[in-house]
Amino acid sequence: MSEVLTLEDQLLADFDGWLDQHYADASSLKAIKKAGAETFKSLGLPQRKSEAYKYTPITKTIEKNFDIETVENASTLTKSDCEAKFYNEEDANHLVFINGIFVDDYSKIVSGSSDLTIRVLDEQSINEHPELKDNLGKVNGSQIDPFAALNLAYFNQGVFIKSAKNADNKNTYIYQFLDASASQAVIFPRVFVYGSTGSRTRVYEKTFFNGDNNTLNISIVESMVEANAEVRFTKLQNYETNSYAVEGIYAHQAKDSRFYTNTFSFEGAVIRNNVYINIDAENCEGHMNGLYQLSGKSHVDNNTSVDHLKPHSYSNELYKGILDDHSRGVFNGKIYVRPDAQKTNAFQSNNNILLSDDATINTKPQLEIWADDVQCSHGCTTGQLDEDAIFYLQARGVNKPQAKALLLNAFANEALNELQNDLMKEEIEEIILNKLK
């Protein structure tokens, strides 16, 4: 009788061999990755009763849709295939990841060490950058999620982005190519963004697909935002019906800093976003915005936390959802205000429009407040498109799809407010419109 392997076992089956093959015994990275695997083992994957993954039975989903043993992650994408997808912005950095691996050769980097250092996240960069070595895999929140730990164990050649002090940096685009033409793809991209004191860094990430097999993207972004620095990380998740993902963004903020994340999600079989901001100093601003527009059987789960540890900071969170067909949206927003964090202002809202009777939204705000002198609010709404408004616009000669698009754009617009990138904004507005046709 053969023993049934758990998914954890299957995922780690070849880990030791793989690690020995890629990393020398004495390397720092090997130790970090081993520790990642240990954390993963001790956390285990979310089980049926998991509170954190309540509406997204991720383990069962992966078991059902992936044959871990056959995954190859080979790709035939060429440099020009990738370049063809670059945003039309000459004076910007364009970084290519193929199946979770940063491909330096395919990337176009215009910044230099005087403003923005962009390097392969490998043994060498770890040894040259103590801020990377000291924090990799340690940004708060990432240790409690098994997928973040699994990514730490398995990521291979991520990217390290470090702003020089006071530099106002050019845009950086990250293109995540998922190539599942040969077999299923299970990938582990990792990005570390270090915003030095007084600097501004903006990163825009977008996903692309090649091939028809299922893909599982276990992606992690960590960011350290130093004093008076600003980091913006935006994701355009243009997933497909056979895409699965667990993506994490973990940020740590020093005093007077600002951190912004935007997550725009369009479709996906099962997509889970974990966003975790630690506000560990005074006078910080943390912003989390998101928009999910889903149809078919898409399922997108946004699980967000902001942790106020020190006084006088501000956080604002706005997620908007447009749900059609049998799609499901999940929103969970946690706000922690620790005993020391007096004079915190924390706001959260989640608004949804259901375009079909069969679409579902599970939304849950969760406020845990230990300080007494704070201002916190949260609210969620779920409704339909206003038929009177549609008729009004039609009566003025606007056809029905366009009328709906105008109304949905107006609804979605607020979630686009913090996106300071016209190229991406226009693209997103077009996606919203096209999905309504």
Place this chain on the structure above:
Amino acid sequence: MLKIENLHASVEGKQILKGINLEVKAGEVHAIMGPNGSGKSTLASVLAGREEYEVTEGSVTFLNDDLLELAPEERAHAGIFLAFQYPIEIPGVSTTNFLKTAVNQTREARGLKAFDAVSFLKEMKEKMKLVDIDQALLSRALNEGFSGGEKKRNEIFQMAMLEPKLSILDETDSGLDIDALKIVADGVNKLKGPDNASIVVTHYQRLLDYIVPDFVHVLYKGRIVKSGDKTLALELEEKGYDWIKEEVAAL
């Protein structure tokens, strides 16, 4: 231009229009008057294509087309314009914002070239003068926080932009002071021509001093119970509707 024959319509199972007959020719102005709840707005909505209202009998032809077969936007493209009695508010959508789509879809449907940004603005400026409306108002969320007069003026502005063949003004005068009324009437008169027509729904004679009708009809309990020229409006103003109600009851 418009021919309504034996039109019956219901909403939520309730019969509201019970056999309307009306013909409007190019160049004419028709006033429809009648007590509250007679079905005036229902008639306007049915002509504009509101789905809630179900046509149970009768026909409407507009410029030789079966109007009832067309979607609301196709009716607009064909040249029907309804100025709503209660223009709704649309948060996050400004007049400028949707009107460009509205005007260009209409122009394309009429075989005209769509306006580019510059010519659209020029067109806007011209039509804004006509109804004395402010650019700032048009950039705000549609009707949100607008005064009654501003809402109505915005309706007439949109009408000017869309250049309809048949405009239906549903109580455009209600809630307007005399100055606003003059501006609105002025706008409507300037847009009048031999090729277009209007149906002016009102229950005050007041507006008809400024927009002079060729015909006046009284709609009561879902039927046109009396038609005449502009003197009928004056008679109604003087005597109220009771005598009409009595005449109908006597039948």
